[in-house]
Amino acid sequence: TGPNGGKMHDDRATRLKERIHRAHEQGPALVMGIVNVTPDSFSDGGRFEQAEQAVEHGLRLAAEGADILDIGGESTRPGAQPVGIEEELARVIPVIERLSRQCDVPISIDTSKPEVMRAAVSAGAAMINDVNGLRAPGAVATAAELAVPVCLMHMQGEPRTMQARPSYQDVVSDVRDFLLERAEVCQRAGLDRANLVLDPGFGFGKTLEHNLALLNALDELARIGFPVLAGLSRKSMLGRITGRERPDQRLAASLAVALIAAQKGAAILRVHDVAETVDVVKVWNATREVSSR
Numbered sequence: 001t002g003p004n005g006g007k008m009h010d011d012r013a014t015r016l017k018e019r020i021h022r023a024h025e026q027g028p029a030l031v032m033g034i035v036n037v038t039p040d041s042f043s044d045g046g047r048f049e050q051a052e053q054a055v056e057h058g059l060r061l062a063a064e065g066a067d068i069l070d071i072g073g074e075s076t077r078p079g080a081q082p083v084g085i086e087e088e089l090a091r092v093i094p095v096i097e098r099l100s101r102q103c104d105v106p107i108s109i110d111t112s113k114p115e116v117m118r119a120a121v122s123a124g125a126a127m128i129n130d131v132n133g134l135r136a137p138g139a140v141a142t143a144a145e146l147a148v149p150v151c152l153m154h155m156q157g158e159p160r161t162m163q164a165r166p167s168y169q170d171v172v173s174d175v176r177d178f179l180l181e182r183a184e185v186c187q188r189a190g191l192d193r194a195n196l197v198l199d200p201g202f203g204f205g206k207t208l209e210h211n212l213a214l215l216n217a218l219d220e221l222a223r224i225g226f227p228v229l230a231g232l233s234r235k236s237m238l239g240r241i242t243g244r245e246r247p248d249q250r251l252a253a254s255l256a257v258a259l260i261a262a263q264k265g266a267a268i269l270r271v272h273d274v275a276e277t278v279d280v281v282k283v284w285n286a287t288r289e290v291s292s293r
């Protein structure tokens with residue numbers, strides 16, 4: 001990207017950082033729409049069809065009111081197999097390039113690989129979302145160099161094995177300590193504290209009880225001093241509670257936990273169902289304004 005390209009990214013990243021902090025300090029929560037560019041997320045079209053469908057999906061979520069679009073090329077579902085760098089780049093970069101040109105909703109790259117972070121920001125992404133908390137070699141240095149908002153998420157183990165036997169001394173304090181330690185490491189490496197977002201990682205090495213304890217303690221996490229991102233949408237924990245086997249049957253449960261997370265001070269809600277979640281946040285926000293008059 002030329003100098004102005006870089007400038008554009010900086011502006012988008014700076015504006016996004018400010019919006020995240022406003023959501024953290026005074027609400028309402030921002031809605032982050034999920035755009036998965038993984039073979040299992042679309043009908044078995046080829047590479048081009050996949051990118052087309054992902055761009056269309058992103059544009060639809062933007063039209064529904066998404067404040068951020070989270071683009072991911074590697075499934076992190078329990079049991080998921082890792083994806084190589086070239087494959088991940090081939091999936092997400094074309095989508096980010098097209099989306100960042102066709103709509104002005106800021107884009108977040110959902111990746112743990114430094115090379116993908118760099119290429120995605122060059123292609124127009126304004127945020128990094130790392131389920132691995134920047135623990136890959138070179139990830140912290142790369143994020144420091146890119147200087148965009150970064151979500152640090154807690155995961156116990158790795159997607160392939162994390163749900164085998166999750167165990168904690170005390171899940172809330174263990175997760176909080178991990179996130180604070182990652183935030184410390186990032187700040188020591190030169191990341192701007194104002195760019196850091198923390199995420200307890202619902203479903204990432206947690207039993208249902210662990211997930212519910214973390215949801216109940218979300219206000220405690222939100223008081224640590226960093227904006228909090230909550231990713232609960234359609235997750236299997238909701239299936240356990242409601243008996244809804246299929247993710248697309250979990251809209252009501254997803255909206256319930258989105259409201260709970262918003263009320264507990266989450267700054268960003270990462271969801272599949274953008275239009276519905278935007279309405280939930282609007283209704284909640286309207287009641288807040290009345291009470292403050």
Ligand SMILES: Nc1nc2ncc(COP(=O)(O)OP(=O)(O)O)nc2c(=O)[nH]1
Nearest residue numbers: 076077129131151153199201202231235
């Ligand atoms: N920051 C953050 N990023 C995430 N990325 C992927 C998934 C995986 O969610 P899953 O339902 O397995 O798949 P997806 O939501 O990508 O369809 N969850 C999170 C999360 O909770 N927080």
